[in-house]
Amino acid sequence: xxxxxxxxxxxxxxxxxxxxxxxxxxxxxxxxxxxxxxxxxxxxxxxxxxxxxxxxxxxxxxxxxxxxxxxxxxxxxxxxxxxxxxxxxxxxxxxxxxxxxxxxxxxxxxxxxxxx
Numbered sequence: 001x002x003x004x005x006x007x008x009x010x011x012x013x014x015x016x017x018x019x020x021x022x023x024x025x026x027x028x029x030x031x032x033x034x035x036x037x038x039x040x041x042x043x044x045x046x047x048x049x050x051x052x053x054x055x056x057x058x059x060x061x062x063x064x065x066x067x068x069x070x071x072x073x074x075x076x077x078x079x080x081x082x083x084x085x086x087x088x089x090x091x092x093x094x095x096x097x098x099x100x101x102x103x104x105x106x107x108x109x110x111x112x113x114x115x116x
Contacts, residue, residue: 008068035066071104082106
C-alpha cells in the first residue's frame, strides 16, 4: 500500500494520474474542502482615527482560516461569533464588540470610540 500526502492543500479539485509501464493508467479526481478552523486574520483593519461621535468610518473585518490558509466559509458548528475586546491604556475600561460569522468573515458594524 502506497501513501500519498499533500500538505496544506488549497481548496479545489486535484487530479491524480497513476501509471505503470505496460499497464493501463488510472485517473482519480479528489475535491479538497476547507478544514477545521484554526486562526483569525485581519481582512480589513479599522479606521485609525475617530471623530468621537460616530462609528468608525472603516469597520474591522476578520476572516477565519484553516491550517492550510483556506477561508472557512461554513465551520461544522451551529454558529460562530467573534468578540473584539478593547482595553483602554489608562484605565480599566473595557469595550466589547460582537460580529457573527457570515461567508467566512466577521464584519463588525458598531465599533466606535468616544473620548470622555
